[in-house]
Amino acid sequence: MSHDHHDERPELTPGQIAAALNPPPGRNGGDLVVETLQGLGATTVFGLPGQHALGMFDALRRSSLGYVGLRVENNAGFAADAYGRITGEVAPLLLSTGPGALTSLAALQEAAAASAPVLAISSQVPTAGLGGGRHGYLHELRDQQASFRDIVKSVHPVRTASQIPSAIAAAWESALTAPHGPVWIEIPQDVLTAETTLPVVTAMDATPRELHARPELIAVAAHLLSNAARPAIIAGGGVVRSDAAGKLRALAEKIGAPVVTTYGGKGAFPWEHPLSLRSWLEDRHTTDFLEDADVLLVVGSGLGELSSNYHTFAPRGRVVQIEADAGKLEANHPALGIHADARDALSDLLEAVTPRADPAAAERVAAVLDRVRDRIDAQGLALEQHLLAEIRSALPDTSPSFWDMTILAYWAWCAFDARHPNTMHSAQGSGGLGYGFPAAIGAAAADRTKPVLAVSGDGGAMYSIAELATARQYDLPVTWLIVDDGGYGILREYMTGAFGETTGTELSRPDFVALAESFGVPAVRTSPETLADDLAESFARPGPSVVVLPALLRMFEPTHL
Structure with a gap:
């Protein structure tokens, strides 16, 4: 497919020609990096400096880019991931070589799983040390690119200064082409620090490739949905990433289809809508309902482990799957696979379907939700439900929330009302620990x-x-709620269930309130009764704060069978 680039280039003015012939002195490869980022529209970069990357960081001084420096590279990656999710824009991440670059790998794995457009720019040992052998440079790896190639969407090595703008533009385009994802560039130390007489990089062109649905597939999908007796929709993270929540709602209402959102798709459909089955994916009542659909539309989800109730979901009807990641099409279930951006394909479907009325759909949805509620209520888990309600009442509707891999987050995936699209995020894509707080910083x-x-x-x-x-x-x-149960709570439950006892799950930990205050961050120890008030007070206060909740929470029993 051809790129949607402009055919005509603007003519340079005499002033622009003069500027190109007389670039300002004192610039280096690092300047070409930051000039290219600015030319592509970046405003904020994340990162952590290191010896080989100092040319890039010095160039930040001569740019208008805002810099947010974190204390651990993996956390800088999580911050960039969240920035990319929230804005839908590329989040540059500046890294050093070797240990500094490698420390970001877990964050880049999450960005890949969640389709966050992170543009990681790493330094490399000087060019004299590249290729085969060990040259004894600090941070040297035999093949640094190989460590990233399995994780990111694309890898872009740079070896000379003149390659920098094009490599960054190509990576930028890759990051923003659906599905969004992390990309990786590496530039040797000497290329970053060597003086350059190249003209200042101004306007750059990096238009992401558009991913349109094949019209004949849309026609078949529209026919199936228009003639379905019991259509249903599963909405995944692709709906959120492509800003397609409005299209999804319009389609669901036009064909009277109940909607379940995956954990990555939280907020893609209004929680209180009569057609909303919410997010109770680890529940047999929900799974049974979806299996009973004669046509199931899956948008922006690969129906992976969590979205398929641990691969117990076995649809009996026709499945139509819209997915921007070609590798996920029919990966878990036979389907009419449509390789397309969710927003684009939903727009096409909305025009092509025939309206169908189903007065009983809302009643069937309400009946399922009642059965789910009764099942959960029978488990004696009022505390956990109370805490979610308290957080929801205190958190402003448009404020984003970021959830680490913790028991309360597992509850929130199913039971928290994300009142707007793109406001609730977690690390459930790859499941790594430590996401919540650095992501909230981003x-x-x-x-x-x-x-x-x-x-x-x-x-x-x-x-x-x-x-x-x-x-x-x-x-x-940023308000950081820390639920303190003295260990890895979810692993404690898993190990107790599987082996009858635990190993390695019980943790010594600091006085989090005193620790936060030692950083100059106000902190409070709260209780289930005072949580909503303490959170509201923290949200109203400028700057960061910490709220510590000592509580031993339990998971609800999922039902797979």
Whole structure:
């Protein structure tokens, strides 16, 4: 497919020609990096400096880019991931070589799983040390690119200064082509520090490739949905990433189809809508309902482990799957696979379907939700449901929340009302610990006008304590709720269930309130009764704050069979 680029290039003015012939002195390869990022529209970069990358960081001084420096590269990656999710724009991540670059790998795995457009730019040993052998340079790897190639969408090595603008533009285009994802560039130290007489990089062109649905497939899908007796929709993260929630709602209403959102698709469909089956994916009542659909439309989801109720879901009707990642088409279930961006394909479907009325659809949805509610209520887990309700009442509707891999987050995936699309995020894409707080920092850097919530357990919190210094340094409006149960709570449950006892799950931990205050971050120890008030007070206060909730929470029993 041809790129949607402009055929005509603007003529340079005499002033622009003069500027090109007389570039300002004192520029180096690092300047070409930041000039290219600015020319592509970047405003904020994340990262952590290192010896080989100093040319890039020095060039930041001569640019208008805002810099947010975190204390651990993996946390910088999580912050960039959240910035990319919240804004839909590329989030540049500046890294060093070897240990610094490798420390970001888990964050880049999450960005890949969640389709976040992170543009990682790493340094490399000097060009003299590249290729075969060991040259003894600090941070040297035999093949640094190989460590990233399995994780990111695309890898872009640079070996000379003149390659920098084109490599960054190609990576930018890759990051923003559906499905969004992380990309990786590496530039040797000497290329970053060598003086350059190349003209200043101004306007760059990196238009993402558009991914249109094949019209004959849309025609078949529209026919199936228009003539279905019991259509249903599963909406995944692709609906959120492509900003397609409005199209999804219009389509669901036009054909009277109930909608379940996956954990990655939280907020893609209004929670209180009469057609909303919400997000109870680990529930047999929901699975049975979806299996009974004669036509099931799956949008922006690969129906992976969590979205398929641990691969117990076995649809009996026709499946139509819209997915931007070609590798996920029919990966888990036979389907009419449509390789397309969710927003684009939903727009096409909306025009092509014939309206169908189903007065009983809302009643069937309500009946399923009643059965789910009764099942959960019978498990004696009022505390967990109370805590979610307290958080929901205190959190402003448009404020984003970021959830670590912790028991309360597992509850929130199913039971929390994300009242707007693109406001609830977690690390459920790849399931790594430590996401919540650094991700919230990235979201706050994207928009300082509203408070941001991070939720962690005490185990996950210890991954990112260092970032209290970052939140304080940049005075970011992040409230960090730490649920302290003295260990890795979800692993404690898993091990007890599987083996009857636990190993390695019980943790010594600090006084989180005193620790936060030592960073100059106000903190409070709360209780289930005072949580809503303490959170509201934190949200109303400028800058960062910590709320510690000592509580031993339990997971609801999922039903797979």
